[in-house]
Amino acid sequence: xxxxxxxxxxxxxxxKEYRKLIGMSQKELAEKLGKAQTVISSWExxxxxxxxxxxxxxxxxxxxxxxxxxxxxDAKSSDEELLDAYHRxxxxxxxxxxxxxxxxxx
Numbered sequence: 001x002x003x004x005x006x007x008x009x010x011x012x013x014x015x016k017e018y019r020k021l022i023g024m025s026q027k028e029l030a031e032k033l034g035k036a037q038t039v040i041s042s043w044e045x046x047x048x049x050x051x052x053x054x055x056x057x058x059x060x061x062x063x064x065x066x067x068x069x070x071x072x073x074d075a076k077s078s079d080e081e082l083l084d085a086y087h088r089x090x091x092x093x094x095x096x097x098x099x100x101x102x103x104x105x106x
Contacts, residue, residue: 005046010071012046018062018069019044032061 001009019029026040033040033054042048050058059069066072086097098104 007071008049009046011049011069012044014069014071015058015062016044018064022063024062029061033057 019026026044027037030037030040039048043050055069056066059066062069086094089097095104099106
């Protein structure tokens with residue numbers, strides 16, 4: 001199995017899992033996305049794959065992040081990235097950030 005086939009199968013499994021988790025049928029998901037039920041079915045068995053434009057719509061319809069849908073569990077959220085940047089900043093910059101946020105007085 002190629003890397004692309006492995007990734008397609010993993011996406012298929014996550015898609016089906018998230019859809020079932022929220023109690024949505026393939027038909028309901030298809031209607032939300034303006035697709036045929038057979039398209040959703042092909043995505044879930046791994047014979048087809050949503051294009052890049054469809055992925056954000058799909059994640060929104062399922063109520064999951066795009067990172068989760070795509071299996072990017074090691075991807076950081078923007079909040080985590082900001083927190084990391086805050087911790088890497090020097091003490092003066094950290095204090096200025098706290099003042100700007102209204103957490104601390106100058």
